[in-house]
Amino acid sequence: xxxxxxxxxxxxxxxxxxxxxxxxxxxxxxxxxxxxxxxxxxxxxxxxxxxxxxxxxxxxxxxxxxxxxxxxxxxxxxxxxxxxxxxxxxxxxxxxxxxxxxxxxxxxxxxxxxxxxxxxxxxxxxxxxxxxxxxxxxxxxxxxxxxxxxxxxxxxxxxxxxxxxxxxxxxxxxxxxxxxxxxxxxxxxxxxxxxxxxxxxxxxxxxxxxxxxxxxxxxxxxxxxxxxxxxxxxxxxxxxxxxxxxxxxxxxxxxxxxxxxxxxxxxxxxxxxxxxxxxxxxxxxxxxxxxxxxxxxxxxxxxxxxxxx
Amino acid sequence: xxxxxxxxxxxxxxxxxxxxxxxxxxxxxxxxxxxxxxxxxxxxxxxxxxxxxxxxxxxxxxxxxxxxxxxxxxxxxxxxxxxxxxxxxxxxxxxxxxxxxxxxxxxxxxxxxxxxxxxxxxxxxxxxxxxxxxxxxxxxxxxxxxxxxxxxxxxxxxxxxxxxxxxxxxxxxxxxxxxxxxxxxxxxxxxxxxxxxxxxxxxxxxxxxxxxxxxxxxxxxxxxxxxxxxxxxxxxxxxxxxxxxxxxx
Numbered sequence: 230x231x232x233x234x235x236x237x238x239x240x241x242x243x244x245x246x247x248x249x250x251x252x253x254x255x256x257x258x259x260x261x262x263x264x265x266x267x268x269x270x271x272x273x274x275x276x277x278x279x280x281x282x283x284x285x286x287x288x289x290x291x292x293x294x295x296x297x298x299x300x301x302x303x304x305x306x307x308x309x310x311x312x313x314x315x316x317x318x319x320x321x322x323x324x325x326x327x328x329x330x331x332x333x334x335x336x337x338x339x340x341x342x343x344x345x346x347x348x349x350x351x352x353x354x355x356x357x358x359x360x361x362x363x364x365x366x367x368x369x370x371x372x373x374x375x376x377x378x379x380x381x382x383x384x385x386x387x388x389x390x391x392x393x394x395x396x397x398x399x400x401x402x403x404x405x406x407x408x409x410x411x412x413x414x415x416x417x418x419x420x421x422x423x424x425x426x427x428x429x430x431x432x433x434x435x436x437x438x439x440x441x442x443x444x445x446x447x448x449x450x451x452x453x454x455x456x457x458x459x460x461x462x463x464x465x466x467x468x469x470x471x472x473x474x475x476x477x478x479x480x481x482x483x484x485x486x487x488x489x490x491x492x493x494x495x496x497x498x499x500x501x502x503x504x505x506x507x508x509x510x511x512x513x514x515x516x517x518x519x520x521x522x523x524x525x526x527x528x529x530x531x532x533x534x535x536x537x538x
Numbered sequence: 539x540x541x542x543x544x545x546x547x548x549x550x551x552x553x554x555x556x557x558x559x560x561x562x563x564x565x566x567x568x569x570x571x572x573x574x575x576x577x578x579x580x581x582x583x584x585x586x587x588x589x590x591x592x593x594x595x596x597x598x599x600x601x602x603x604x605x606x607x608x609x610x611x612x613x614x615x616x617x618x619x620x621x622x623x624x625x626x627x628x629x630x631x632x633x634x635x636x637x638x639x640x641x642x643x644x645x646x647x648x649x650x651x652x653x654x655x656x657x658x659x660x661x662x663x664x665x666x667x668x669x670x671x672x673x674x675x676x677x678x679x680x681x682x683x684x685x686x687x688x689x690x691x692x693x694x695x696x697x698x699x700x701x702x703x704x705x706x707x708x709x710x711x712x713x714x715x716x717x718x719x720x721x722x723x724x725x726x727x728x729x730x731x732x733x734x735x736x737x738x739x740x741x742x743x744x745x746x747x748x749x750x751x752x753x754x755x756x757x758x759x760x761x762x763x764x765x766x767x768x769x770x771x772x773x774x775x776x777x778x779x780x781x782x783x784x785x786x787x
Contacts, residue, residue, distance in 0.1 A: 298704070299667065300676050322697040326679050329632070329667035338633050338752035341662045351756060356661050357555040361564050364756040404707045405676035408692065412700035419699065425786075449787060460716065467682065467696050467717050473661065474716065476698070482786040492554065499764055503784045505776065511769075520767035520784065523776050533773040538787070 230259025230349065233310050234283075235318040235327070238265060238273035240295075245422050246319035248280065248386055249378035254317050255282050256346035256381070262287060263391070264309055266302055268295035278393055281385040289396040296407035297323050303330035304400035310335070313371070320375035320477075321421075332373035339373045340365060344380035358473040359496025378421070379479035379500050413468060420469070423452035425482045426501070428471055429464070430456035430494075432487020432508065432527055436464040441531045442486065448538040454478065454498075456488045472497035487527045490515025507531075539649035539686070539708070541584040541593045544639060544666075545577040545613050547606040548659045555659075557758040564758055573609040576654025578616075579714040582721040583684060584652050585617035592686050593650070595619050599642050601635045603627050607737060614732035615724035621737040622646075626749055632660075634749055636668035641745025643673050648709060650691065655680050655713040666713035676706040680715040 232254040237244040247263070254261045261282055265274040266289040274288040287309060293301045306327065310316040316331060318324035320342045332339035343352040344362070351366045352374070420426065427446045429439050439453070446453050454471040455464065471478055473496040483501035488494060490506070490513055498504070499518055506519035509526050516522040523530060549555055550570040558565045573581075587593035598613035599622040600606040610621035624638045643651060656663035670677040678684070678693025682701065685692045691706040696715045724732070742749050770776045780787045 296702075299679070300670070303671060322680060322695075325663050326667065326677075329664035330671035330677075332664070333633060333636060333668035333671035336633075338631055339662070339664050339668075340753070341664060355761065356758075357549070357564065357659060358661065359761055360555045361557050361758050362761050363758050366754045366756050367752060368754070369752050402674075402676070404674075406705045408703040408705050410697070410700060410702040421698070457716070467715065468698065468700055470716075474656065474658075482780070482784075499761075503780070503786050504764075504767075505780070516769070517766045518764045521776055521779055522767065522769045523773065524769060525773070530773055534777070537773055537777040 231313045232261050232315040233313040234263045236263050236265045240267045240270040241272040243276045246378045248383035249381045250319045250376045251384045252381040253376040266294040268292050278391045279387050279389050281389045283391040286391045286393050287396050291399045293401040299327045300402040300405045306331045307334035315372045317374050319378050324375045337369040341375050342377045344377050358493050418452050420452040425449045425451035426454050426480045427451045427484045428454035429486050430488030431458040444535045456494045489513045540595045542648035542651045543580050543584045543598050544653040545600045545609050546574040546657045547609040548574045561757045573612045574657045578721045580652040581613045581616045582719045611732050614735045615729045623739045632662050632664035635665050637747045639669050640672045652712045670711040677711040679713040681712050682717045
């Protein structure tokens with residue numbers, strides 16, 4: 230059994246999601262290799278070499294892979310992945326973008342967003358917005374899988390000593406190009422990696438009121454998230470959305486403010502260690518999953534909370 | 539340009555789906571079915587391209603049994619010009635749907651194919667990307683803005699941490715995210731008109747595709763329950779509990 234983990238990185242360092250994905254690879258057993266595809270990505274490859282439990286790092290350093298364009302990277306993965314039993318990537322927007330193309334090129338099914346490895350060919354994954362957990366068995370000889378990172382505890386980033394091998398293959402499909410990006414610059418931790426998340430919902434009433442969450446997030450070192458209702462209403466951008474169709478988070482502490490707790494949202498945060506809900510509707514479903522519920526008007530409770538921290 | 543839009547018939551998003559008691563599958567008896575919300579956004583985007591004079595024809599395609607004609611009619615009522623039903627019984631896997639759609643793409647030669655980023659039943663998020671790989675087309679997934687400029691397609695994508703813009707050669711694939719647009723409601727006259735729009739039925743064999751299965755559903759179960767905790771009376775009590783009981787701050 231051999232597994233290739235497709236690394237998520239910024240060319241210089243590894244995204245922590247890669248460590249959770251290696252954990253899923255360990256659950257499958259056998260040899261684990263990491264593929265780092267990028268441009269001037271030696272830093273990320275070096276970081277991959279020290280990841281616990283990895284025996285080899287393949288580094289494909291080429292301009293064609295600089296921006297992780299799915300058209301190019303999928304060709305590389307299908308090529309390099311031909312030698313492996315399993316190909317894994319985190320179920321991030323990048324993994325979701327690239328991996329189905331790899332599966333189609335290899336003529337196999339993809340198993341999306343797995344939350345557990347039951348055996349070499351059987352996996353659990355959430356369906357219907359997390360209302361149901363399905364156990365699925367694959368009959369493909371080669372498995373292409375994306376991993377829900379919050380379901381697997383990260384392996385150690387240090388301690389390993391994998392050998393490094395360069396991959397020369399330059400796959401440039403020549404049908405797409407990168408134009409630009411606007412990555413939100415914030416001093417706050419990234420939503421999916423933050424130890425504390427404070428999220429606002431429709432109860433925030435408008436986008437300006439989200440600033441009430443800022444001082445609390447600052448004091449707690451928290452990331453700020455939002456429910457789909459708040460995104461739908463145009464309060465905040467979609468990259469803040471926590472939920473089945475947004476980001477899946479599992480912080481130590483999750484504070485839901487003015488969020489009713491639609492199943493769509495719960496699917497994105499119910500693996501959090503401690504959940505706090507602040508909502509003026511005492512019948513809101515969010516209280517059914519909250520460890521600590523406070524029935525209160527958020528416009529009164531938030532300033533009080535800020536002062537108390 | 540010609541736009542092909544794929545739509546899927548799924549359980550309505552307001553329905554809370556449960557596992558059957560024997561755990562063999564989900565219980566879909568007598569539940570309301572609708573067009574997948576992300577597919578509805580795809581139809582809306584195609585219709586807007588037509589209204590803007592960019593698209594000349596919008597074709598709606600669905601893979602499923604006869605009942606999915608209802609969702610094709612919904613797309614026609616929203617403004618699509620004609621429909622195609624690829625007649626398949628049961629739940630086809632994304633790879634098979636992508637192969638069938640590739641067959642439709644070969645027959646119809648669209649310049650643009652728009653799909654939802656995922657369906658709210660299987661939550662796979664695969665079909666558009668797979669179609670892209672099979673048809674050798676570039677993709678703009680999780681799109682929040684689509685522009686046709688100088689014979690290329692510029693797609694702004696919702697990615698972790700922000701937005702990314704890519705330029706794609708045509709023909710291309712777009713999969714929709716939530717903020718791409720807000721779908722309109724179909725008017726009664728348009729619903730009536732949709733009944734008269736052409737709807738062709740094709741068999742997988744007509745498209746040269748064999749419907750196979752790579753995955754078996756072993757069982758389904760409800761997610762682990764998280765039990766409700768306690769209600770606190772005040773912010774002070776909340777902070778005290780978080781500090782001294784949960785020890786998370």
